[in-house]
Amino acid sequence: PTISRHDYQPYPYQIDQVRLEFDLAAEQTLVRLAFRARSRDGQIQPLVLDGEDIELLEVSLDGNLVSPQDYLLNDQGLTLSPPAAEFDLVLVSRCRPQENTMLMGLYVSGNSLFTQCEAQGFRRITFFPDRPDVMSRYEVVLRGDATLYPYLLSNGNLLESTTLDDGRKQAVWEDPFPKPSYLFALVAGDFDVREREIKKANGQPALLQVYCDRGDGDKTEWAMQCLEHSVRWDEQRFGLALDLDRFMIVAARDFNMGAMENKGLNIFNSAYVLADAESTTDASFHAVEAVIGHEYFHNWTGNRVTCRDWFQLSLKEGLTVFRDQEFSADMLAQGLDGAQAASARAVKRIDDVSVLRAAQFPEDAGPMAHPIRPESYQEISNFYTATIYEKGAEVIRMQHTLLGEDNFQAGIREYFKRHDGQAVTCDEFVDCMDSVYRQVKPGQSLDQFRRWYQQAGTPRVQVSLTHDAAKQTATLTLRQSNAPAGIEDKAAVKPPLHIPFALGMLDQHGQPLSLHLDGQKGETLVLDFTEAEQSWTFTHIPEAPVLSLLRNFSAPVKVDYYRPDAELALLARHDTDPFARWEAAQLLATRLILSSASGRTPSAAQQATVVQTWHALVQDPALSPAYKARILSLPSERELLEQTQPMTPRAIVQARRQLQRELGLALTPYWQELYQFLSLEQAPYSPDALQAGQRSLRNLALNYLLVAGVSTGPQLARNQYDQATNMTDRLGALSALVNYGDPEDRQDGLDDFFQRWQDNPLVLDRWFSLQATAPSTQVAQVRALMLHPAFSMRNPNRARSLIFQFCMNNMQAIHTPEGYAFWAEQVIALDKLNPEISARLARVFDNWARFEPQARDPLKAALERIQAEPGLSGNVAEIVNKALTL
Numbered sequence: 105p106t107i108s109r110h111d112y113q114p115y116p117y118q119i120d121q122v123r124l125e126f127d128l129a130a131e132q133t134l135v136r137l138a139f140r141a142r143s144r145d146g147q148i149q150p151l152v153l154d155g156e157d158i159e160l161l162e163v164s165l166d167g168n169l170v171s172p173q174d175y176l177l178n179d180q181g182l183t184l185s186p187p188a189a190e191f192d193l194v195l196v197s198r199c200r201p202q203e204n205t206m207l208m209g210l211y212v213s214g215n216s217l218f219t220q221c222e223a224q225g226f227r228r229i230t231f232f233p234d235r236p237d238v239m240s241r242y243e244v245v246l247r248g249d250a251t252l253y254p255y256l257l258s259n260g261n262l263l264e265s266t267t268l269d270d271g272r273k274q275a276v277w278e279d280p281f282p283k284p285s286y287l288f289a290l291v292a293g294d295f296d297v298r299e300r301e302i303k304k305a306n307g308q309p310a311l312l313q314v315y316c317d318r319g320d321g322d323k324t325e326w327a328m329q330c331l332e333h334s335v336r337w338d339e340q341r342f343g344l345a346l347d348l349d350r351f352m353i354v355a356a357r358d359f360n361m362g363a364m365e366n367k368g369l370n371i372f373n374s375a376y377v378l379a380d381a382e383s384t385t386d387a388s389f390h391a392v393e394a395v396i397g398h399e400y401f402h403n404w405t406g407n408r409v410t411c412r413d414w415f416q417l418s419l420k421e422g423l424t425v426f427r428d429q430e431f432s433a434d435m436l437a438q439g440l441d442g443a444q445a446a447s448a449r450a451v452k453r454i455d456d457v458s459v460l461r462a463a464q465f466p467e468d469a470g471p472m473a474h475p476i477r478p479e480s481y482q483e484i485s486n487f488y489t490a491t492i493y494e495k496g497a498e499v500i501r502m503q504h505t506l507l508g509e510d511n512f513q514a515g516i517r518e519y520f521k522r523h524d525g526q527a528v529t530c531d532e533f534v535d536c537m538d539s540v541y542r543q544v545k546p547g548q549s550l551d552q553f554r555r556w557y558q559q560a561g562t563p564r565v566q567v568s569l570t571h572d573a574a575k576q577t578a579t580l581t582l583r584q585s586n587a588p589a590g591i592e593d594k595a596a597v598k599p600p601l602h603i604p605f606a607l608g609m610l611d612q613h614g615q616p617l618s619l620h621l622d623g624q625k626g627e628t629l630v631l632d633f634t635e636a637e638q639s640w641t642f643t644h645i646p647e648a649p650v651l652s653l654l655r656n657f658s659a660p661v662k663v664d665y666y667r668p669d670a671e672l673a674l675l676a677r678h679d680t681d682p683f684a685r686w687e688a689a690q691l692l693a694t695r696l697i698l699s700s701a702s703g704r705t706p707s708a709a710q711q712a713t714v715v716q717t718w719h720a721l722v723q724d725p726a727l728s729p730a731y732k733a734r735i736l737s738l739p740s741e742r743e744l745l746e747q748t749q750p751m752t753p754r755a756i757v758q759a760r761r762q763l764q765r766e767l768g769l770a771l772t773p774y775w776q777e778l779y780q781f782l783s784l785e786q787a788p789y790s791p792d793a794l795q796a797g798q799r800s801l802r803n804l805a806l807n808y809l810l811v812a813g814v815s816t817g818p819q820l821a822r823n824q825y826d827q828a829t830n831m832t833d834r835l836g837a838l839s840a841l842v843n844y845g846d847p848e849d850r851q852d853g854l855d856d857f858f859q860r861w862q863d864n865p866l867v868l869d870r871w872f873s874l875q876a877t878a879p880s881t882q883v884a885q886v887r888a889l890m891l892h893p894a895f896s897m898r899n900p901n902r903a904r905s906l907i908f909q910f911c912m913n914n915m916q917a918i919h920t921p922e923g924y925a926f927w928a929e930q931v932i933a934l935d936k937l938n939p940e941i942s943a944r945l946a947r948v949f950d951n952w953a954r955f956e957p958q959a960r961d962p963l964k965a966a967l968e969r970i971q972a973e974p975g976l977s978g979n980v981a982e983i984v985n986k987a988l989t990l
């Protein structure tokens with residue numbers, strides 16, 4: 105069934121206080137729920153409670169047992185007839201955590217019990233109005249076996265912890281803040297615990313705790329540090345303080361997503377908690393930091409102010425992703441200033457934009473395209489998308505750009521002043537920003553800007569430039585368009601968006617020009633681009649300038665501007681905006697790869713320009729190692745593929761590989777020199793920006809040497825692997841050998857790695873991924889790996905490491921009739937266990953119609969095979985049906 109945004113109705117009852125009692129056991133858990141409900145308008149209306157996959161044992165209203173003929177029970181929930189406009193309800197039900205393979209609701213992971221309630225998991229625990237606008241205070245009583253579950257955790261404050269007469273443990277928790285059911289959590293198990301007491305900004309103490317499996321406790325120091333940094337950062341940059349005396353993070357091995365912001369009790373995929381130098385890469389250290397920040401920041405943006413309904417999901421997710429991006433950028437730039445700080449922040453920006461382009465742009469160009477505030481959905485869990493999260497963050501970032509930091513923070517203060525404790529809409533957030541915007545820009549408003557919440561699709565901006573030497577003016581013209589996107593958008597009228605377009609200009613020698621535009625002056629100006637077509641005339645420009653466009657990626661759009669490679673090369677060497685500079689280099693490489701992928705032989709001049717640019721950059725002493733590693737990398741296969749029409753995956757892989765090889769060969773001495781230089785000093789491991797940058801640049805150099813077949817390469821990689829004292833070096837070397845080495849090195853490396861790490865599940869995931877994505881891996885090898893004793897489809901991290909990695913990132917092998925059939929088969933198999941995860945795998949080829957002709961028929965047949973599967977989940981059905989509607 106399709107749910108529409110415009111059908112929103114408030115819930116007829118208010119439920120101020122909820123009491124929950126759990127008799128916990130993996131096989132079956134008894135849940136007793138009690139609350140008092142009060143009709144909002146004084147009328148007696150049917151009480152409709154959601155409930156799924158749980159057994160109802162007993163219901164009573166105002167103390168009277170209700171017999172089954174007096175209620176309506178089906179597979180969606182329970183409907184009761186209340187005796188009065190205000191009444192007490194008590195309900196006893198049973199669920200079976202052990203059998204819960206969906207990992208939504210109450211489930212078992214390892215020997216412990218965990219919950220995941222967002223978006224609609226609470227209804228798998230008890231019958232309740234499972235919607236975010238019903239907010240209640242929770243008191244929770246947990247009882248369970250004292251040996252299995254010495255820790256019994258829930259939201260808020262621990263009121264008492266006792267041992268019962270029967271020997272079981274009991275804990276009573278109370279969360280002082282009203283919350284929707286999706287923020288409820290409980291955990292029962294035995295853990296290692298790391299604790300730290302901190303002082304909040306107001307001087308009050310708070311207890312931070314990180315829980316993980318016994319034996320992993322030495323891997324939570326980094327998480328604790330990140331949590332403390334998050335608390336400090338939110339106080340300092342947003343003026344938002346921790347509102348609890350205790351804040352807990354618990355790591356779970358089996359978890360559908362990254363993590364969950366349950367009030368005071370964040371539950372995490374262990375991949376985003378556990379970290380130490382030996383077993384964790386630099387990239388994972390930074391992912392831990394980002395996710396810990398993200399969940400912590402939700403405490404205000406998500407929990408204190410939550411969503412009225414799930415169409416407003418980006419209200420909390422877009423804003424919180426923006427906040428975690430800024431947190432990470434501030435952490436990278438700590439202690440730096442001027443150009444160095446800008447370059448450090450640009451590294452984070454580059455990584456975030458790459459994710460947007462690789463994941464969100466394709467979504468916007470496929471059948472699942474939706475605005476950041478969708479108009480309709482069938483399964484809300486299918487809408488935890490790159491659009492809601494990443495594009496949502498871009499839409500917040502544009503408001504930040506339009507307002508500036510100080511005014512944006514004023515808007516945030518207004519938001520909490522108006523809405524603390526409420527469940528609200530995206531519109532209400534923009535209202536707050538708009539109230540400040542109107543004050544600081546009299547006569548203007550964010551009215552037009554709101555269209556970003558309504559329109560799906562990636563807008564295109566066409567650029568043209570004229571220069572008048574006599575008047576010394578340059579006139580820039582921008583045209584915007586946003587083609588129909590997704591299956592609902594065919595006849596959509598899409599009026600122009602308000603696009604903040606940041607721009608700079610260089611002279612023909614690469615020197616930055618100072619821009620003059622009706623009273624404004626500066627090296628970078630942000631244009632308010634609001635018309636379908638709009639022009640700006642800049643004065644004091646004696647010669648034709650070189651445009652530096654969309655600086656810092658000021659809007660989530662695609663820019664079309666035809667200009668000679670030489671101009672891009674100039675920008676790649678000289679642009680003072682580090683993002684635009686990186687972009688210019690990427691664009692140069694992209695042009696070359698796309699033209700050879702399409703079968704044209706690139707001209708010698710075109711090739712020479714790329715090589716010379718890389719040559720200049722590899723030697724540039726002013727670039728930080730992290731930035732250099734980004735600017736010397738080629739765009740990812742996924743980003744490149746997204747730009748082909750129709751999409752030609754195998755040709756892209758080959759063309760990209762060919763350019764890698766050419767750059768490896770043409771610049772061999774430089775890669776060697778860089779590699780040796782970066783191998784020199786070995787400070788004690790730290791994941792800081794400088795060291796991580798050096799390691800990533802060294803691994804990049806190593807990859808260029810191996811891919812080019814330079815004879816010294818394999819020995820360097822073997823040595824690096826053997827001598828590594830951290831996972832970034834070890835895995836970097838192994839991945840170079842596995843991807844570009846000979847079969848013997850590959851096998852030796854993989855065997856050794858398995859021997860060393862077979863007891864660490866997160867590292868074993870890497871071992872599977874590495875093989876899943878290796879160019880030598882075909883469907884048959886993946887099938888063999890699925891039979892490995894360490895493989896399990898039930899653990900989402902493991903399924904992702906092998907199946908998803910193969911289907912998404914091994915383009916040579918998956919784009920075969922055999923590959924497509926394998927994909928369909930795995931979607932069907934996973935769907936029986938975990939529909940939410942299966943639907944994500946189904947999405948890998950929802951854009952089948954954009955592929956080259958020989959791929960389309962087999963992909964369509966694979967989708968039809970999934971569609972025809974009896975008992976298909978609603979999750980996968982929504983994806984497949986939409987994909988086949990195109």
Ligand code: ARG
Nearest residue numbers: 222223361363364365485488
């Ligand atoms: N709110 C969580 C986060 O972004 C994500 C939870 C999504 N859960 C799900 N089952 N889809 O931090």
Ligand code: ZN
Nearest residue numbers: 398402421424
């Ligand atoms: Zn989130």
